[in-house]
Structure formats: structure tokens, C-alpha cells
Amino acid sequence: MIKCLVALSIGLTLALSSVIEAAPPSSFNAAKRIAEREIYHDQSETFYCGCTFDFEHGPDLDSCGYEVRKQPARANRIEWEHVMPAYDFGRQRQCWQQGGRDNCRRTDPVFQMMEADLHNLVPAIGEVNGDRSNMRFAMVNSPAHEYGACDAAVSFEERAFQPPANRRGDIARTYWYMRDTYGIQISRQQQQLFTAWAAQDPVDSWELERNRRIAAIQGNGNPHVSDEELPPAPELVTPSSVLENLPSAPSALTGFSCETRKTCGQMSSCEEAYYHLLQCGNGRLDGDNDGVPCEAICR
Incomplete structure (x- = not known):
């Protein structure tokens, strides 16, 4: 009986540990x-x-x-x-x-x-x-x-x-x-x-x-x-x-397209640059990996 209780106690301890x-x-x-x-x-x-x-x-x-x-x-x-x-x-x-x-x-x-x-x-x-x-x-x-x-x-x-x-x-x-x-x-x-x-x-x-x-x-x-x-x-x-913690800059990203992969020199605005970075995955726009694309227009 004592052995059974010990075994049960050990089993419950292990189960509790796994849950924790x-x-x-x-x-x-x-x-x-x-x-x-x-x-x-x-x-x-x-x-x-x-x-x-x-x-x-x-x-x-x-x-x-x-x-x-x-x-x-x-x-x-x-x-x-x-x-x-x-x-x-x-x-x-x-x-x-x-x-x-x-x-x-x-x-x-x-x-x-x-x-x-x-x-x-x-x-x-x-x-x-x-x-x-x-x-x-x-x-x-x-x-x-x-x-x-x-x-x-x-x-x-x-x-x-x-x-x-x-x-x-x-x-x-x-x-x-x-x-x-x-x-x-x-x-x-x-x-x-x-x-x-x-x-x-x-x-x-x-x-x-x-x-x-x-x-x-x-x-x-x-x-x-x-x-x-x-x-x-x-x-x-x-x-x-x-999404509440996303940077404010991309909030107005509308009217753009990922069909053409653009360089920073082809961007019409900072908003478009953010769109191509975040929506199109164009990492080249963020050359120093600081999260800000095309810094000449997004300062």
C-alpha cells in the first residue's frame, strides 16, 4: 500500500511538473x-x-x-x-x-x-x-x-x-x-x-x-x-x-503595387518606400537594416 502511494505521489509530481x-x-x-x-x-x-x-x-x-x-x-x-x-x-x-x-x-x-x-x-x-x-x-x-x-x-x-x-x-x-x-x-x-x-x-x-x-x-x-x-x-x-505597435509611417499604404520591384530612386514618396519594404519584402530599400527604407526621403 505504501509503495503504491509513493508511486502515485511520484506520478502526480511528474505530471504537475510537466504542466508547469x-x-x-x-x-x-x-x-x-x-x-x-x-x-x-x-x-x-x-x-x-x-x-x-x-x-x-x-x-x-x-x-x-x-x-x-x-x-x-x-x-x-x-x-x-x-x-x-x-x-x-x-x-x-x-x-x-x-x-x-x-x-x-x-x-x-x-x-x-x-x-x-x-x-x-x-x-x-x-x-x-x-x-x-x-x-x-x-x-x-x-x-x-x-x-x-x-x-x-x-x-x-x-x-x-x-x-x-x-x-x-x-x-x-x-x-x-x-x-x-x-x-x-x-x-x-x-x-x-x-x-x-x-x-x-x-x-x-x-x-x-x-x-x-x-x-x-x-x-x-x-x-x-x-x-x-x-x-x-x-x-x-x-x-x-x-498591429497597434506597428510604426506609424506605413499606416497610409494604399494605392501601391508589388508588381514592379523598385529602387529608392524610383519611389515617389516615403509612404511608397514603406509599402515596398513591408508589403513587398524588398529588403534592399533598407540597406542598413534599421527598419527605415530609402532614408534620403524617409528621414
């Missing part, structure tokens, strides 16, 4: 530790290139025929990639306008939550993560720097990154999750691309399992991955509350 721990990570650093220990502990393939890896020794580049483009040290380590870059979700916050990423980390709880969201984090070869940076996802046209047998390409001329076919749906569903959870704007062109990618690359078994693991830890699943019953996320902000 089911909360969003408190920071990006905390999210990386949780992802390594509780989500990817039994997974051994990098996101873009499919190289086998372990977190201590890095990727086995020979396992996927990876060829180092330029940075051997970074190519031999694993980094946590934000599928939607911090630049994309950060530049739409007022804190970014007032001091960039460091300021957002210090002062903005919503940015902290976005940066630490486990749904948006994947393990990648460091060199690929660095090359991709905050480039938009696209099908590249100009000659691209390849990584040997790794089916990913980056075009520095176009500032575009082309992921392998088996990751394109994952990327689309992650972007939709960030859009719907935090009110992040996605350009019409990107939306059309992601719709095609999601159809071409449907949800696989690991994407489903990853979603379940994150839901158990963080408290919410990605509905674009699965419509199964998963815990709600009352801690997460609503899109309307996020």
Missing part, C-alpha cells in the same frame, strides 16, 4: 536549449541540407555531399535558424525603429515571444544560416552559389534564398503561423509562392510530430500543420494587439 513547464520559452537562448533537449534530441538532419549532425560535434558535411562555399568554421557548426527572420518580424515593431534587435530584446515582450517561438526555429548548417540572413525565400533566377549536393541556393544579386523542395511546405506553414499568431505582414507575392509550396510539399510525419512536441512544451500548435486538438495558447498576443 508547458509555457513559451522566456528568451531566444532558452528556446535554443529547449529545442535541442526536448524537440530535436532524437533528430539528426539539418533543415535545409539534410546533413546528419549532433549538437556537440556539428554537421557531418560528407553525409550530404555539402561543399563549403566560403566559411569553413561556420559550415562546421549547427545554428538555430529563424525560418521567418528576426528582421522580418522585428522591423514591424516600434522598438526596432528605436534601436533595432537589441532594443527589442530589452524592451518589447512581444518581440521576445516571437524571437523565442519554437515553431519558427530549426537547426541549420551555420554557413547556410549566415548566407540566408534576412533574404526572402524565392525561386532564384540569377546564377546562385551552390553547396555541393545540398539542394539549396542563394542569390546575393537578387537577395533571395531558394530552399530544397522538401522544405518549402514547412516554410510556408511556418510563415502562415507567424502571420496569424502575431499579425506579421506577408507580401502578396510571397503569399502566392507559399500557397504553391504548401501544395507541392504536404505535411510529413516529422512535421506532425514536431508540432505535437512544441505544443506540449509551448502550449500551442500550428493549425496549418494539423487541425488535431492541441492546447490553446492564451499567453500569445492577438494580431490586433500586435
Whole structure:
């Protein structure tokens, strides 16, 4: 009888501990530790290139025929990639306008939550993560720097990154999750691309399992991955509350179009420049990554 009570007590303690721990990570650093220990502990393939890896020794580049483009040290380590870059979700916050990423980390709880969201984090070869940076996802046209047998390409001329076919749906569903959870704007062109990618690359078994693991830890699943019953996320902000914190400049963005990719010299106003930066994803307009496009007209 005593043994049964002890066993029951231990079981209840463990269950209570798991409930208490089911909360969003408190920071990006905390999210990386949780992802390594509780989500990817039994997974051994990098996101873009499919190289086998372990977190201590890095990727086995020979396992996927990876060829180092330029940075051997970074190519031999694993980094946590934000599928939607911090630049994309950060530049739409007022804190970014007032001091960039460091300021957002210090002062903005919503940015902290976005940066630490486990749904948006994947393990990648460091060199690929660095090359991709905050480039938009696209099908590249100009000659691209390849990584040997790794089916990913980056075009520095176009500032575009082309992921392998088996990751394109994952990327689309992650972007939709960030859009719907935090009110992040996605350009019409990107939306059309992601719709095609999601159809071409449907949800696989690991994407489903990853979603379940994150839901158990963080408290919410990605509905674009699965419509199964998963815990709600009352801690997460609503899109309307996020949009209240958008910088004031883009509020009058009407009458413009993403059909033509423009330079700063072709902009008729600061409002049009903001439209092309935020709605069309034209990162070239913000050369110093401070969230302000075409500073000659947007001072």
C-alpha cells in the first residue's frame, strides 16, 4: 500500500511538473536549449541540407555531399535558424525603429515571444544560416552559389534564398503561423509562392510530430500543420494587439503595387518606400537594416 502511494505521489509530481513547464520559452537562448533537449534530441538532419549532425560535434558535411562555399568554421557548426527572420518580424515593431534587435530584446515582450517561438526555429548548417540572413525565400533566377549536393541556393544579386523542395511546405506553414499568431505582414507575392509550396510539399510525419512536441512544451500548435486538438495558447498576443505597435509611417499604404520591384530612386514618396519594404519584402530599400527604407526621403 505504501509503495503504491509513493508511486502515485511520484506520478502526480511528474505530471504537475510537466504542466508547469508547458509555457513559451522566456528568451531566444532558452528556446535554443529547449529545442535541442526536448524537440530535436532524437533528430539528426539539418533543415535545409539534410546533413546528419549532433549538437556537440556539428554537421557531418560528407553525409550530404555539402561543399563549403566560403566559411569553413561556420559550415562546421549547427545554428538555430529563424525560418521567418528576426528582421522580418522585428522591423514591424516600434522598438526596432528605436534601436533595432537589441532594443527589442530589452524592451518589447512581444518581440521576445516571437524571437523565442519554437515553431519558427530549426537547426541549420551555420554557413547556410549566415548566407540566408534576412533574404526572402524565392525561386532564384540569377546564377546562385551552390553547396555541393545540398539542394539549396542563394542569390546575393537578387537577395533571395531558394530552399530544397522538401522544405518549402514547412516554410510556408511556418510563415502562415507567424502571420496569424502575431499579425506579421506577408507580401502578396510571397503569399502566392507559399500557397504553391504548401501544395507541392504536404505535411510529413516529422512535421506532425514536431508540432505535437512544441505544443506540449509551448502550449500551442500550428493549425496549418494539423487541425488535431492541441492546447490553446492564451499567453500569445492577438494580431490586433500586435498591429497597434506597428510604426506609424506605413499606416497610409494604399494605392501601391508589388508588381514592379523598385529602387529608392524610383519611389515617389516615403509612404511608397514603406509599402515596398513591408508589403513587398524588398529588403534592399533598407540597406542598413534599421527598419527605415530609402532614408534620403524617409528621414
